[in-house]
Amino acid sequence: MSDTPIRPELPDCLSVNPRSPHYVKEIFEHDIGIRVNGKERFDVEEYCISEGWVKVAAGKAVDRRGQPLLMKIKGTVEAFYR
Numbered sequence: 001m002s003d004t005p006i007r008p009e010l011p012d013c014l015s016v017n018p019r020s021p022h023y024v025k026e027i028f029e030h031d032i033g034i035r036v037n038g039k040e041r042f043d044v045e046e047y048c049i050s051e052g053w054v055k056v057a058a059g060k061a062v063d064r065r066g067q068p069l070l071m072k073i074k075g076t077v078e079a080f081y082r
Contacts, residue, residue: 005030010079015046017067022046023080031082037075049077 008026015022034044036054045068046055057068060081 007081009082012045012050013048014079017045020046033080033082035076035078035080036073047079048076049079052077 007030008024010027010032011022011024014024014027016028017023018025018028027049034041034047034054036044041054041056043056044054045057051071053074055070055072058071059069061069063069
């Protein structure tokens with residue numbers, strides 16, 4: 001028998017913020033990667049594959065709650081397990 005852990009299917013939309021309705025704790029127990037327009041990104045805060053966008057932090061700026069300000073980048077989005 002192999003001890004490969006069963007990985008949940010990656011959702012269409014996912015966020016790293018626990019306050020978001022798109023946050024899935026089980027996904028973050030594994031190492032995932034995001035590719036935007038063929039280039040791997042390591043600073044993605046949220047993504048949506050069907051709509052074709054990712055949100056990344058806009059520098060060091062934060063809102064009044066201490067959350068980073070996000071900017072949207074559009075293109076072809078791929079999510080995968082590493």
